[in-house]
Amino acid sequence: MRARGNLTVFGIPIFIATWFFYGFALKYLTPEPDRYGIYWDRHEWLYAHVLAGALALLLGPGQFWLGLNRRTSTVHRTMGVMYVLSVGVGGAAAFYLAAHNDFSWVFGLGLASMSTVWIVSTALATIAICLRQVDQHREWMIRSYTVTFSFVTFRVLYEMLDALEVGTMVERMTAASWLAWAMPLFITELIMQSRKIFAKRASEARLSEAPYSVLPEREQAVFQLHDSPTSFPQSH
Secondary structure, three states, X not given: OHHHHHHHHHHHHHHHHHHHHHHHHHHHHOOOHHHHHHHHHHHHHHHXXXXXXXXXXXXXXXXXXXXXXXXXXXXXXXXXXXXXXXHHHHHHHHHHHXXXXXXXXXHHHHHHHHHHHHHHHHHHHXXXXXXXXXXXXXXXXXXXXXXXXXXXXXXXXXXXXXXXOOOOHHHHHXXXXXXXXXXXXXXXXXXXXXXXXXXXXXXXXXXXXXXXXXXXXXXXXXXXXXXXXXXOOOOO
């Protein structure tokens, strides 16, 4: 049952990531100008961003599976280093693309903000595990991968807004650049912190309902001076 649950939890992100890679990202990994369109003059940066982001996207579920099953082996550490490097390269390229976009400064600011949160959350996860703070490492990795998955969320949101014919193309791109990472990160944080709050409350409730300690009470020592060999003689 546990193995089936792990397969469901981690198999779905892998399936979605693979679908996104073949459906949208793969076309940018060819040197054909027609595939890049308006991005051709900076296609090297887009190439690095897409390749590094796709690698991080595919590595994430495997890392979570290894970590949650306490399999912190050499494979887990090696994949972790690859994930951190992928985030670093993808985030740096995203900063350049944000500063040289063809839409608006608000759109660029949304991408730059996403890249900042992406790099910072991954850096904190790395620092935490170096300091052997496993719980903090796990939480920051969840935040990091939530932002990594924003590649997929951005595309889904844009396609939805486009199908609904909401606003102009620039407005749809701008809205997606912010919602793609801010809302999933907020929901992730809401779930993690809520679990802590209610877990603490349930623990306190169990303690309050528990019976008092059944340990035997200590007998109070009774000192009787007249039985003591060192007692003073009574005067008559």
